Amino acid sequence: MTTNKNHIRQHVWEQMEEKKIGRFPFPLQNRIPNFKGAEKAADHVATLSAYQNAKAVKVNPDAPQLPLRAQVLIDGKMLLVPTPRLKAGFIQVKPEWVPQGEEKKATSLTHMKHFGKEIPLSDIPRIDLIVVGSVAVHKDGRRLGKGEGYADREYAILTELGNPRVPVVTTVHSAQLVDADIPIERYDLTADWIATENEIFSTNTPYSKPTGIDWSQVTEEEKEEMPVLAEISRLVRGE
Numbered sequence: 001m002t003t004n005k006n007h008i009r010q011h012v013w014e015q016m017e018e019k020k021i022g023r024f025p026f027p028l029q030n031r032i033p034n035f036k037g038a039e040k041a042a043d044h045v046a047t048l049s050a051y052q053n054a055k056a057v058k059v060n061p062d063a064p065q066l067p068l069r070a071q072v073l074i075d076g077k078m079l080l081v082p083t084p085r086l087k088a089g090f091i092q093v094k095p096e097w098v099p100q101g102e103e104k105k106a107t108s109l110t111h112m113k114h115f116g117k118e119i120p121l122s123d124i125p126r127i128d129l130i131v132v133g134s135v136a137v138h139k140d141g142r143r144l145g146k147g148e149g150y151a152d153r154e155y156a157i158l159t160e161l162g163n164p165r166v167p168v169v170t171t172v173h174s175a176q177l178v179d180a181d182i183p184i185e186r187y188d189l190t191a192d193w194i195a196t197e198n199e200i201f202s203t204n205t206p207y208s209k210p211t212g213i214d215w216s217q218v219t220e221e222e223k224e225e226m227p228v229l230a231e232i233s234r235l236v237r238g239e
Helices: 005-018 038-045 063-074 150-160 220-225 227-237
Strands: 056-059 078-082 090-093 117-119 129-132 168-171 193-195 200-202
Touching (some): 038 063, 038 168, 038 193, 056 063, 063 078, 129 150, 150 227, 220 227
Parallel strands (some): 056 078, 056 129, 129 168, 168 193
Antiparallel strands (some): 090 117, 193 200
């Protein structure tokens, strides 16, 4: 029996509050919750061969993934970060643009544009690994974000632009691992690895990933709210 997605999210947020494992920014509700141990989770990701071999890594802009964004630059890799709500596409940060010791500052939302630059979709380099935030995640790779579908849409956008389908990792607190039967649609993005404060493990997910944008589900209103969609439509579809 499947469980309502919002009920799962609410349960996780409440559990994190009760156990006092969340951290700034508050409240945890309606966001990808930051958590104690996010740095340890980032360290676990850095042990993956898929990470070590990656030249360019896309990481979501949320607070719990800040340590991993900084690590990407420390390790000499190119960082791609989607702008909030994909309003301006993606920000590119190259390690040579960031003075040593300022990687954490450079990958904070406040300063990212100062150290990096927004790039047009046509200039997005090949991305080798994708990191997403989650509110809740099942050990088989099914996951829930905060409910707005941006991680799913971003993966579909990159695939639409010709990026090969690449592995996905999510970093969460172990309290965000759920046994609930998370409903999944064909456009939902699953995780190949889950890193917590304690460990990293493969999900061996049986679920396929989005192969591109389902244009039948994209409204004109969405194209206005997310100009990147209109841009892709022009680039890929000639519209």
